[in-house]
Amino acid sequence: MLLSLLCLSLAASPILGPWPSAFPAKALCSNCGLCKSSVGVSSVADACAFLGDGMSRLEKLEPAVHGRGREYEQGDLAEAHFGVHESIKLAAGVGIEGAQWTGVATGVALELLESGAVDAAVVASSSGEAFGGPEPLLCRSGEEILRGRRVKPSLCPSLAVLDEVAADPAITRLLFTGVGCAVQALRAMNGGDPEKALGLEKGGLLVLGTHCVDNSPSPEAARRFVASIPGVGEERAADVTAYEFMADFRVHARVKVEGGGEETVKQAYMTLPPSVGIPSIAPSCFSCFDYTNGLADLVVGYMGAPFEGGKDEMQRAPLMVTVRNERGRGMLDAAVRGGKVRILQEGGRGGAALPSSGSRAAITMKTVAADSMVKSLLDPGFVAGDRGAPAWLGNILAAIIARGLPKGLEFARFSIDYHYLRNRLYVEKEMRGRTGGGERHVPEFAKAIMHRYEEDMAGLRGRGVGGGEKE
Template sequence: MTAQIPAHKKAKGLPRGNVRPAKDLCSDCGLCDTHFIHYVKEACAFLNQQFDQLETRVHGRQRDLDQEQEMYFGVHQKMVAARKTEPIEGAQWTGIVSSLACKMLEEKLVEGVVCVQNSPEDRFQPMPIIATTPAEILAARVNKPTLSPNLTILEQIEQGGFKKLLVIGVGCQIQALRAVQDKLGLEKLYVLGLPCVDNVTRAGLQKFLDTTSRSPETVVYYEFMQDFKVHFKHEDGSTETVPFFGLKTNQLKDVFAPSCMSCFDYTNGLADLVVGYMGAPFGWQWLVVRNETGQAMFDLIADQIETQSVDSKGDRRAAVQNSIPAYDKGVTLPMWAAKLMGVVIEKIGPKGLEYAKFSIDSHFTRNYLYTRRNYPEKLDAHVPAFAKKIVSQYKLPED
């Protein structure tokens, strides 16, 4: 008897450059480049928002909206601030993500790690791979702050016969992955999530660098940090800082991808373990263990890191409410005023988890407005219940 060919294997991915089913809301996650496009109507985060179902499938339950920490940060067992005791040279932080990936490979818990190197021609052009050696993982260290088609590797998983895999990715990629993971033939999938917000195309990134940095061509990486400044690392090892409030918002308002402007999964709620910075003190990273698989991943590197409890100080609400019309109108302050405001807010503004909530609130209110104005027909179904509750705390402008 001839084995039946799965329906998705009869499908063909779209060639690069073709319009995707989500059209201008496509986040370029890579799913539609493969025959897994067969599942796009169910799997795409921008065609079918399904947080409740996927949280239950992955974590065994939905987040509790009556618990503020869960409403903001998703299902989790614990959160800590951490940093490696022996940092990896050249890592964007101390190298927790790279160290965990290498450890899982070395311990043979996985046969491959889906991560993102850069193309040989351009340090900011993402090149997704399935790494099978620690050297390949280390070559992927440092974030690539552009839309990255990580899921282009889905067919390679099948072709390579991988059974145990670690996938590192951002929210839109992980939602699509979770929706199709039972079609991949895997025995075990581990998901290490990165918080993600305000991503751009490669052209959009260049505009951001050109309008913000003193030396765009030498920027190695950058990050929006807890001190309310953008930190640019340059080739000579120097660090350049620019206050959030000094960004040329009037020129950059439209640089972000429409998918990112309508995304509500900042904290990567469907990952097993999340590694970011937004809830940690300056210089530390924020680790969120969501389930037992995430705890097992955390335990693997427990002897390589020092940890401390997460903290929360200040009150974000007034700053968020004031930021809504400021962003909406593209307000750009003179640099002297931006620096002064940055100093004041750094001293009296939100810290730790309160800073994380400030960032979530300010982005969710902005994204809710963007979705309401540009995709009103999608608003109710697309915005998850937790995001609606968060946004409801603020007064939004009438259109």
């Protein structure tokens, strides 16, 4: 590992070998694309979200990016959960057909490019079919921006286009859209001055982030997962245009039908075979503590938005938009003025004015304990079953469970808490041989969030070692 990092620092040649074995982070590599660019590869030792200080590095970068770090305490964890921000709002895209949701992210990107606020934008495109390999695309037209719509269910090397940016003197202002691990690597490259490395003007980098959790390691893994959903199967997997894990404890998948339309298949989580879970999630995602994309200027996601149920939730549901700084506020305001996004509700700091109900206290640890990855970490003999619950039973159980789930912003807190607790167990095992082990990798804000669960986690570790039921 040390030799490979030294070589990278001496010769700025992109890595072209097989992924992930040829890359410094090995199995934990998120395929962000930094190592695949000449302009970025020399920064990997100090920028990769899964090397050295890892995810904890973002806390050191936040003051430079946002003007201050996160402010939180045990009685107020709003910024521990959602990052540095001015406000959290609910919004919807306007007139963006074919988007994964209503098109807020696409609308912002379109407005910034078409208005001349940026010279180009980087988006995650798709190589044709729904489950074709995600590909980074440097966009100079609205038509190219629209190629970034809809599901990209596996890891995308978004930073691989940095050489193309640096080589074009006409690009002095750039919009980068991406997930947390790629955004962190971008912000940290060149000693924290990516604009200079890319030939941008000072202040010329704008970052539009999305919430991100549990991507598949490859398009093949994503397709296998979708094929395991009852009502989709192998025969319809190629026709899936979008899918999400929704707040009603079901997976929603939009599937093309004859005649050009779509139908939505909804199946309870427990109808999926437990054995499909772990292979469907990249190891880097099991090691991530940046669900909310803390270094982006503006972030779009759905996890804290209200969920009312009914038909076509993914196309009608409001989206949660986090404004982190003045740049992010300007990006959103531009899209609103341009008629591409509309604000549905102002939430203020921590989204305090947004819908939120219930309590995550009871469900969080139950969800952690039931997770297949957690079971496999705590019980070496655990074997996940290859059959899920019958659809009729699973959907009855989902309806019962959903009634007790937290809603709105409290559901977002539940989702963050659960994923961080699960991932803490993962990095304790997978990073224990590194300097500082998993402890060095985990940000302080994540530790603050997990503080309330310390006793429960100690009990879970104690029960899990050397025992456990087989599924």
